[in-house]
Each structure stands twice: as structure tokens, then as C-alpha cells.
Amino acid sequence: MQSSSEVDTSSAAPETSGARKAASGSRWSSLPTVVRRSILLVAIVLLWQLYVTLSGVSPLLFSSPLDIAEAFWEGWTSGDLVGATLVTLRILGLGMLIGMLVAAVLTTLATWTRIGEDVLVLLTSMLNPLPAIAILPLAILWFGLSPSALVFVIANAVTWPIAINVSTGFRTVNPTILMVGRNLGLRGFKLVKDVLMPAALPHTISGLKTGWAFGWRTIIAAELVFGVAGGGGGLGFFINDARYFLRIPEVFAGLVTIALIGIALDAVFTWIERRTVIKWGMKSGT
Amino acid sequence: MREQGERHTPRLSEGTNRDFGGEHGDAVSTGSTETRASGRPLLTVDHVRIGYVVDGRLNVAVGDVSFEIWPGEKIMLLGPSGCGKSTLLKAVAGFIEPVGGHISIEGHDLIQPGPDRAVVFQEFDQLFPWRTVADNVAYPLRVTGKEKNEAEATARRFIEMMGLSHAAERYPHQLSGGMKQRVAIARALALEPLMLLMDEPFGSLDAQTRTRLQKELNDIADRTSVTILFVTHSIQEALLLGHRVVVLGQPPSEVEEIVDVRNVKDPDTEEFIEVRRRLRELLAGEGEDVDHAIFE
Numbered sequence: 001m002q003s004s005s006e007v008d009t010s011s012a013a014p015e016t017s018g019a020r021k022a023a024s025g026s027r028w029s030s031l032p033t034v035v036r037r038s039i040l041l042v043a044i045v046l047l048w049q050l051y052v053t054l055s056g057v058s059p060l061l062f063s064s065p066l067d068i069a070e071a072f073w074e075g076w077t078s079g080d081l082v083g084a085t086l087v088t089l090r091i092l093g094l095g096m097l098i099g100m101l102v103a104a105v106l107t108t109l110a111t112w113t114r115i116g117e118d119v120l121v122l123l124t125s126m127l128n129p130l131p132a133i134a135i136l137p138l139a140i141l142w143f144g145l146s147p148s149a150l151v152f153v154i155a156n157a158v159t160w161p162i163a164i165n166v167s168t169g170f171r172t173v174n175p176t177i178l179m180v181g182r183n184l185g186l187r188g189f190k191l192v193k194d195v196l197m198p199a200a201l202p203h204t205i206s207g208l209k210t211g212w213a214f215g216w217r218t219i220i221a222a223e224l225v226f227g228v229a230g231g232g233g234g235l236g237f238f239i240n241d242a243r244y245f246l247r248i249p250e251v252f253a254g255l256v257t258i259a260l261i262g263i264a265l266d267a268v269f270t271w272i273e274r275r276t277v278i279k280w281g282m283k284s285g286t
Numbered sequence: 287m288r289e290q291g292e293r294h295t296p297r298l299s300e301g302t303n304r305d306f307g308g309e310h311g312d313a314v315s316t317g318s319t320e321t322r323a324s325g326r327p328l329l330t331v332d333h334v335r336i337g338y339v340v341d342g343r344l345n346v347a348v349g350d351v352s353f354e355i356w357p358g359e360k361i362m363l364l365g366p367s368g369c370g371k372s373t374l375l376k377a378v379a380g381f382i383e384p385v386g387g388h389i390s391i392e393g394h395d396l397i398q399p400g401p402d403r404a405v406v407f408q409e410f411d412q413l414f415p416w417r418t419v420a421d422n423v424a425y426p427l428r429v430t431g432k433e434k435n436e437a438e439a440t441a442r443r444f445i446e447m448m449g450l451s452h453a454a455e456r457y458p459h460q461l462s463g464g465m466k467q468r469v470a471i472a473r474a475l476a477l478e479p480l481m482l483l484m485d486e487p488f489g490s491l492d493a494q495t496r497t498r499l500q501k502e503l504n505d506i507a508d509r510t511s512v513t514i515l516f517v518t519h520s521i522q523e524a525l526l527l528g529h530r531v532v533v534l535g536q537p538p539s540e541v542e543e544i545v546d547v548r549n550v551k552d553p554d555t556e557e558f559i560e561v562r563r564r565l566r567e568l569l570a571g572e573g574e575d576v577d578h579a580i581f582e
Contacts (some may be wrong), residue, residue, distance in 0.1 A: 176409045179381055182399045184426045194429070198416045280415045281459020 063249040071249035072256055081238065081257055088234035089261075091147055092219050095154025099211060102155065103163035110167045117167070124164045132157030132218040136225060150222050157218040158211035165210065169203025170196055202277045209269050216265070220258060327354035328392060328481060328513055329378065335386035335538075336373050344385070347373045349538030352387075355481065360507060360514040362524040362547075365534030366569060371517045374534075375485050378515060379405050391480060401430050404474035408486040410466045413458040413473075419445060420454040423473045430477065444476040445469075447506065464495040471503065481513040488523070500526055521565045525550060525558070533568045542568050 028036065045065045051057070052064035059067070075081030106123075109116030136153050143149035173196055181195035197204075223236020233241065235254055242250035277283040331353050337346040347370035355361050363371040376382045378389055380399035389396045391403070406412070413422050420441055427437035445454050448468040458466055467487055474482055488496040504527060507514060518524050524531045525547050533542040545568075550561045 174409075174411055176407050176412045177414065179376075179379075179399075179405070179407070180412050180414075182381065183379060183401065183403070183405045184429055185398070185400050186429060190429070194425075195414070198414070201416070276416070280457055282415050 060246055060248055063252050067249040068252040068256065071247070072253040075250065075253050075257075081235075081253065084233060084235045084238035084254070085257060085261070088219055088223065088236070091150045091234065092154055092215055095151045095219070096158050096212065096215055098151065098155040099158035099215070100162060100208075102159045103166060103207075103211075106159070106163045107167045107170065110163075111170045117171075120163060120167055124160045127156065128160040128164065132214060133221045133225070136222050140226075145226070150219065150226060153222050154215045154219055157214040161210040161214055162207040165203045165207025166200065169200030169207070172203070173199040202283045205269065205273060205277060209266075212265060212269075216262060325357075326393060328357045328359075329355040329515070330388070330390045330393075331374070331378070332389070333387035334374070334377065334384045334389060336370060336377055336382060336384045337538075346385075346538040348377075348384075348534075349540050350387070351532075351534065351539065351541055353532050353541060353544060355513060355515060357513055358511045360516065360527055360529045362528035362531045363515065363517045363534065364519065364521065364524045364531050364565065364569070365539060366536060367519060368537055369534045369539040370537055371519075371534055371539075372485050375405075375483050375515060375517045379403050379483050401426065401477045402480045403483050404477045404479040404481075405483045405485065406467070406470045406474050406487045408489045410463050410490060411458075412470050413466055415458050418455050418457055419450060419461070419469050422458065422469055423476050426473055426477055440476050441472075444472040447475070448472040448502070462495075463491055464499060467491065467499060468502075471506075475506065475510065475512065479512075481515060484514060484516040486517050486519070489518075496523075503527065521562060521569070524565065525562060531565065533565065542571075 031039075049065045052059075052062060063071075072081070106116070106120050110120040111117075132153055135156060136149070139149040139152045143152055177195060177199055178191075181191050186194060219234070220236045223234045224240050226236070235258055239251050239254040242248070242254065273283065331351060334348060334351050335346065336348040337344045339345070347368075351374060353361070363374060365371045373382060377384050378396070380396050380403065413419075414425070417425055420438070423445055424437045424441035427440055428434065432440065442451075442454070445451055448471060450465065450468055450472065453461060453465060458469070461469065471487065488499050491499065500523060506512075507527075514527075516523075516527060518527075529546070529548045531545045531547055533545065534540070535542045545561060545565060547561055550558050552558055
């Protein structure tokens, strides 16, 4: 990637990392990030394995990395973990899609009308601080023990962070850029598409990021409480089920899967940001 | 076809707007009658009054301003800060609707903003950050109806004219302030507008860059004979770039005087010093700290 040419204006970042460098020995910090992280990861796993082997802790409480790796491998080859992951991702995807649509409608109203803005601000300030999982009992009451209840909870979890971020993005678009657009004779949808949307993109991406993070945490929590739904259980169910039958390595394998998916999706967002808002200097890279 | 005034001595027009009260038309025409002979003015600002509503009360920034711009002219709007000169420019651009009077371009009343009056702003962030320099110049041409290839070729030509060919593929955040303003000027010129509206485009630049860009703008204006309405608070800039200087007073502002500076370009001449003194007086009369704020 052409990252070297992208960052020639962000001179502040190297200075701070330089200060850190001086503090903690230069040989370690001269290594590439990937190498540093890999070394740390290996060290942690080794210590973990060592602890389990030497302390004789009950395998019913704490699994060793080797057992977890085995359970992980089995889970993925047998299809149990794959199935659970797909169930979870499908519900999450549906919930996010609905949340995004609702957010789009709310944002449009909030951008165009004063009352829409007031409604959005009011709803967001009421519903955003509410942990989304807290409405699960209501959702079950309304939708029954079906995936719809989960989708509803997820949609509620992602709508508010997305809506508030995107509408902030629209409202804080630099007025000069907007005037340039109008000066070119752009109006209506064309002005929104060619000027407002790209100008609000940093906020949109961070809204989606927050929304996804909320949704991801919520669906795992909901599945843990909810258990099996419809045809099959998701990752939360997988973990709970494994615990119930004392297959502790599988519990850990489920957790590892959740963490890996989280990392992967974060990486996707970082990739999108690198190719857009960081490349354009609208958000400083990290 | 840039009309040059025939006069060889600098001439201060005696007519001020307020002397002409409710009359229409010739309020400010005491200047160059030679240019008037050829057709009609490009832009007419006729008894324009502009205000903002603040807390339900109309706050008048521009009281009563009239002037005309003829094709190929470079008109400088000079005045103390807060006199509404930028507001006036935004009204000409179509962003603000005057509460009184008329602004018309080639005889038609203005309604909407449009690319026939390309604006160059003071702010560096007037470029689209998500487009490269080449794209920033080409995109406006695309949306105003040019074919892709033609737009790109025109953009290249104007980017080269502003000496930015080496930076064509860069994004705005990779440019210096001076380069950004050059891109903005290239973008405005490439539209081949009826007139260029410049709102203190060099106001945020350091002194050296500003001087260089002023010279460049002069060269380009001479080559393209583009009509310019230029807002500034600097006497030096007004003298260097302008054909005529419209001096505005304190808000609610009126035209204090329209000074012809077409032939006053050599800073060593008596005339230059005389005109400069006159402009300083006009501004000093408006309570600005001339030494610090205006004359640089």
C-alpha cells in the first residue's frame, strides 16, 4: 500500500512514538509492530501453558492452550463452530442492516427538519446509554423466542450510535466546502451525494464502527441468555452449551472465535479508513 | 478584450454613493467613462442592503452599496473589518439574498449560486479533501457539463498555468497553504466564469507567499482578461491588483469612494504615494488602526 506517501504531513505522530522509544530501550522498539506483538502473544501463550501444566489446576476450570487449539480445530473441521458463527453473523448482519436503515431515515429527517433533529437527539440521549441487552426481555415478550427478538435487540443497539454519528457528520460539514458545492450549481441529491456524504464519511465510518462493536457485544450477550433459537444456536449458545456439558476447551474455543471475528472486523474498518479518510487526510492515521 | 483607461494621472472619483441617494443607475459612474461606451456592465450592484437576523432583530451589515463592474475589470472591495465586504461578495455569489436593492449580472437578476461566478475563498479547506488536485479542478468541469476527457485536459491546462503539474496527483492535505490556494484559483479559472469572486484568498498566507501569489494572479488576469471582484482589507493588495478600489465604510456600510488605481502601479511614483495616502485616510476615517491592521 502507498502508506509512505500518505503520511508525509502527520509529523506529530513520529515525535510521540520517538519519546516513547527513548523511554523503553531502543532494541525492542526498533522491531516491527507485527514482530513485537507476535513475540508477546507467544510469550503469553507459553506462560499460560506452563501455568496449566505445572499448577495442576482442574481442567474443568481452566484449559491449556493446547487443549483449546484442539477444540478449536475440531470445532471448525466438524462444522459446529462454523455453524454457530454463521448463525451469529447472520443475525448480526440482519440487525445491523435494519439498524442502518432506521438510522438513515432518522438522519435524513434530522438533517432536513428541525423537529427531526430534536426527535433524534431526544431518542438517542434516552436509548443510547441504555445497554441494548436490557431490552431483551421485552423483545422476547414481543417477538417470542425467535431470532426476530435478537434481530430487534441488535437493531436497537446499532441504530443510535450510527444515527447520532452520521447526523453529527452532516451537521458539522465545513460550510466552505458546502458553499463550493453550491457555487458549482449542485443542489439536492447531487449535493448530498458528491459533497455532504464524502465530507461526513469520517463520522459515518466511526458510527458504523461503534455500531458494529455495540451489536457484536450485544448479540453474544443475548445468545448467552437466550440460548437456542430457531434452527441452530449461535456462538453464545455454543459457549453456554459447552459449559453445560463441561467441555471447557470448547468454551475457550468459542471465546477465541469471538475475539478473532472482532479483530477481523476491526481490520476491515481499518482497511476502509486507510483507503479513504486517512488517505484523504480527513482523519489522522494511527 | 480588456479595456484600459486612457488616463495617465491617477484620479480619485469624487462621487460617493450616499450623494446619490435614491437615484438609480449612475451612482458611481464618475470613474472611467471610456469603458462605459462599450455595452453594458457585467455586474451591477444597485443600492444593495444586506442584513442578518440576530435574535429576531435585523442587523444591517451592508447599508446601501452601488457599483458596477465592466468586463475585464478588477474591482477591489476594500474596507475595515466587519464592514460587510465579504457579505457583499457572498451576495454576488448568490449565497445570501439582499434585503434591499438589486444585484444583476449581464442585466439578469441573480437568484441562485452558479459556476458563472466562481468563488475563491480564504479558507484553505475549500478543496475537496477526497479528490486529488487534478480531480478537484476536473470535477467542477464534469458537473457543469463537460465530457470526461475534455474536463481532464482543461484541468491539466489550468493546473499547469498555476505551476502545479508536479502535484496533480496529490491530495489537498499534502499541499502547502499557498499550493491549496493556487489549486482553488485554477479550479475557479478552469470554469471560465463570467467573473471570479475572490474573498481574501491570500489572507491566510505568509507574507512571502502572498506577494508571490499576488504577482501570479496579476499575470494570469492579464493573460486571460478575466473579470475579478476581490475582497481585501489590505491597501497594498488593492493597489497592486485592482483597476478600481471600492472603499466601504463602517457598518451599515456605504461606498465611501471609488478610487481608480489602474495606472498607479509603480510604488516609487508621486501618484502612488498620493493614492495610497488617500486610501489610508479613507480607512483611518473609519477608525481602523491603519499602521497595524491594514497597511502591510
